[in-house]
Amino acid sequence: MTISTGQAVAIGIVYYLGNIGTPWLSLLGSISVVYKPLVAGTLVGFILGDPVQGCIIGAAINLPYVAFISAGGTAPQDPGLAGTVGTAWALAAGVSPAAAVTIALPLGLLGTMIWVLHMTLDVTFVHMADKAAERGDLDKICFLHVVPPQLLMFFLCVVPAAVATYFGSEAVQGIIANLTGTPLHILEVIGGLLPALGIAMNLRAIGRPGTLLFFMAGFVFVVYLKLPVIAVAVLGAVIAYFYTVLSNQPPAEIAGAAGVADDDEEDF
Numbered sequence: 001m002t003i004s005t006g007q008a009v010a011i012g013i014v015y016y017l018g019n020i021g022t023p024w025l026s027l028l029g030s031i032s033v034v035y036k037p038l039v040a041g042t043l044v045g046f047i048l049g050d051p052v053q054g055c056i057i058g059a060a061i062n063l064p065y066v067a068f069i070s071a072g073g074t075a076p077q078d079p080g081l082a083g084t085v086g087t088a089w090a091l092a093a094g095v096s097p098a099a100a101v102t103i104a105l106p107l108g109l110l111g112t113m114i115w116v117l118h119m120t121l122d123v124t125f126v127h128m129a130d131k132a133a134e135r136g137d138l139d140k141i142c143f144l145h146v147v148p149p150q151l152l153m154f155f156l157c158v159v160p161a162a163v164a165t166y167f168g169s170e171a172v173q174g175i176i177a178n179l180t181g182t183p184l185h186i187l188e189v190i191g192g193l194l195p196a197l198g199i200a201m202n203l204r205a206i207g208r209p210g211t212l213l214f215f216m217a218g219f220v221f222v223v224y225l226k227l228p229v230i231a232v233a234v235l236g237a238v239i240a241y242f243y244t245v246l247s248n249q250p251p252a253e254i255a256g257a258a259g260v261a262d263d264d265e266e267d268f
Helices: 005-017 037-048 051-065 079-093 097-135 138-178 182-206 209-223 229-248 251-267
Strands: none
Touching: 005 037, 005 079, 005 138, 037 051, 037 079, 051 079, 051 097, 079 097, 079 138, 097 138, 182 209, 209 229
16 A cells, blocks of 8 residues: 555644644643544544554554553653554555554654653743743733644644655565564564553553442453443443442432432322
8 A cells, every 4th residue: 555645644633633732622731532543543544545444453553552541741652653653554564453563552652752852842832931921911821822832743743643654654564575474473473462461451440349340240241141342332331421420429419319219209
């Protein structure tokens, strides 16, 4: 598969839209849903004309990052770059999803370097905003808070991702062609093991008294009741809604609601 310049730029824009701090698809400073390799890979698949395979590859890349969290401004890995450029390289080279994982994971480290560079350069705008605050120029502060950082992020995200996608895809195709056979099989085996790390981290978070029962219920639904994943997901969303609503209510309100229900039943 050959990736054109326009497709490479579009993939770079997908990476930008999913990055931490972009306000277009999320609140400013939060993580966009496009940051997930599953979503990013699907969008890259649409751009390259194969959304189904893009979704499959993106889902495979997403597994090592299933327990990813950016706490306190730290970004140990960058799932966004791995999901966008990694999926594009995998589609261009025509490799299996397992091999795509090994191709994409090093990109996560490169994305962390881009993030650190972005945060370092953003300090300049903070100092400029401090000077505007001394003058009482609120409009200038708002401008410096949004416009220059977004332009800088657009440049730092789109350009590296587009260049890596356009020039790197041919290099990856050549590397995969030279690795055909046992070396490529080894990459696929390694790629099949890496998702276990993300799943293990997720299970460690689930293995708590308040959440383990829900995991066990989902296991029973899938293994013994043979429910499809979509049905379990919908059922889980309903349970999560009621659990959240009831957990946020004070105990007095819950007891009062139960008392009203008992009175209604008696009247009936």
